[in-house]
Amino acid sequence: MKVCFYPGCALHGTGREYGESIQEVSQILDIQLEDLDDWSCCGASSGHTTNEALAIGLPGRNLALAEKIGATEMVTPCPACFVRLKIAEKKLKGTGSQPDLGFTYSGGIKINYLLDYLCDPELLKKIRDKITKPLNGLRVACYYGCLSVRPPKMTDAKNPENPQNMDRLMEVLGAQSIPWSFKTDCCGGSLALTRIDIVRRLVNRLFLMAVEAGADCIVTACPLCQANLDTREAEAAQVFQQNYNLPVYYFTELLGLAMGLSGIDSWLGRHIVNPRGLLEEKGLLRL
Amino acid sequence: MSEQTSLEEEKSQKTNLPPEDESSSRGFNSLAIKPLRTENKPWFEPKPFFLKEVESLSREKxxxxxxxxxxxxxCPVTFAMDFLPNQLMHAIKMGLRDEILGSSTPWVCASCQTCTTRCPNDIDIAHVMDTLRQLSVQEKTVNKERNAPIFHQVFLDSIWRRGRVYELGMLQTYALKSGDFKDKMAKGELMNDLKLGWAMLTKGKLPLLPKSIRRVKEVRNIFKKTKSR
Structure with missing residues (x-):
């Protein structure tokens, strides 16, 4: 199965292990993710913060590229890219006379968020068959963040206040997904550089709530959330005099772990907060 | 103890009150409600048609x-805002243009879209925040959040240059342009950042060399057509 893939900038940088684990996991599942040729940045927060037309034009170029090669579907692993592509798709499709941006897009490409794409019932079945080492005894807090579900009018999320896909996936892997009320609360990703004080406070709140709910670790499906939580955890704990030490995994890393993929060592090697201790303690990773 | 002192403070403030002016005769002081005052001007100067301006720009009602x-x-970040989101909506209706464009609220907003999702009247509040930020960028208004506009500019510059964001270069440019580098040095937080940066570099999370897309011109054309540069 071939699918057009829009990786997004973070996957080549701060979210490198996410990208690597996605590639390996998709190969096992017989999904060929083909990078959109010559893709460009979606503009992210900076786009829609400063210029409305630019925020449509930047992701729009990628939609036009995908249309040119005849793609009907597109998968992206980054919620920020996902929501910008979705909004651009809806806005460009809706207007009869398109603004002149140097490309044409007639509309109709379905944009999928990787997590939701993998939670298709058929793929879930396939995943279940491929599991060799179930993650028994691992209690995970599934953290969806903001932009994969909000705003629901743009993302078409069915249950924006309490999404379930990642929880379902984790149960399939054998892990225990614990209920908690902060699964879609903001981590402050867009303020990561400008207001670190705010970020620390939001990150601290998330970790405290996850600990209170009895989680061993947090699982994300967003390169910005993971980077934000992973890099700011130690600082937040120090500033607010807390004592938590939760690793933050990508859901694809846990997929790879449960399927016994070889890349797991190199993915985990890129984390800031020690990700191995917990897995070794639970007997899920060899010492 | 602390209660006592605060009571005393209040008393002394009351005795130091200026002679009764118009606002107190209207009963503001007796009700312990502060009359509306801003830092720079003795009163708010409403700008008529600001509501119309915001509504037509954002197409939100x-x-x-x-x-x-x-x-x-x-809202997860109200603790850092001067206007709360609902107050901001009201201030727009009141035409408090200067106060809003100079406030920290739109720049502290993390664009998490919670307000938009929950508004019972279907106002895309996060989009209104976008509109306010766009206005203040266009007019180069001085606001309380100095660094946020600089960050967005640096981020977009990075896209303009290569078609994609080059994180390491962007981080450096931002640190220098925003004065973040100096601030952190003064506060002694620089070491922390350097350690984190080093860890990310050695773990391969910050590629050293930038990569450009082949047709950067197309991206620059979008910037040009949308008048973003």
Whole structure:
């Protein structure tokens, strides 16, 4: 199965292990993710913060590229890219006379968020068959963040206040997904550089709530959330005099772990907060 | 103990009150409600048609807000805002243009879309925040959040240059342009950042060399057509 893939900038940088684990996991599942040729940045927060037309034009170029090669579907692993592509798709499709941006897009490409794409019932079945080492005894807090579900009018999320896909996936892997009320609360990703004080406070709140709910670790499906939580955890704990030490995994890393993929060592090697201790303690990773 | 001192403070403030002016005769002081004052001017100067301006730019119907405060209750960053989101909606209706464009609220907003999702009147509040930020960028208004506009500019510059964001270069440019580098040095936080940066570099999370896309011209053309540069 071939699918057009829009990786997004973070996957080549701060979210490198996410990208690597996605590639390996998709190969096992017989999904060929083909990078959109010559893709460009979606503009992210900076786009829609400063210029409305630019925020449509930047992701729009990628939609036009995908249309040119005849793609009907597109998968992206980054919620920020996902929501910008979705909004651009809806806005460009809706207007009869398109603004002149140097490309044409007639509309109709379905944009999928990787997590939701993998939670298709058929793929879930396939995943279940491929599991060799179930993650028994691992209690995970599934953290969806903001932009994969909000705003629901743009993302078409069915249950924006309490999404379930990642929880379902984790149960399939054998892990225990614990209920908690902060699964879609903001981590402050867009303020990561400008207001670190705010970020620390939001990150601290998330970790405290996850600990209170009895989680061993947090699982994300967003390169910005993971980077934000992973890099700011130690600082937040120090500033607010807390004592938590939760690793933050990508859901694809846990997929790879449960399927016994070889890349797991190199993915985990890129984390800031020690990700191995917990897995070794639970007997899920060899010492 | 602390209660006593605060009471004393209050008393002394009351005795130091200026002679009764117009506002106190209207009963503001007796009700312990502060008359509306800003830092620079003795009164608010409403700008008529600001509501219309915001509504036509954002195409959101701000005027239907009935102040239920659902936006402010769900907002994760209200602790850092000067206007709460619902107050901002009201201030737009009141035409407090200068106060709004100079406030920290739109720049502290993390664009998490919670307000938009929960608004019972279907106002896309996060989009209104976008509009306010765009206005203040266009008019180069001085606001309380100095660094946020600089960050967005540096981020977009990075896209303009290569078609994609080059994180390491962007981080450096931002640190220098925003004065973040100096501030952190003064506060002694620089070591922390350097350690983190080093860890990310050695773990391969910050590629050293930038990569450009082949047709950067197309991206620059979008910047040009949308008048973003």
């Amino acid at each position: 701000v005027s239907v807000c009935y102040q239920c405060r659902k936006c402010s209750n769900g």
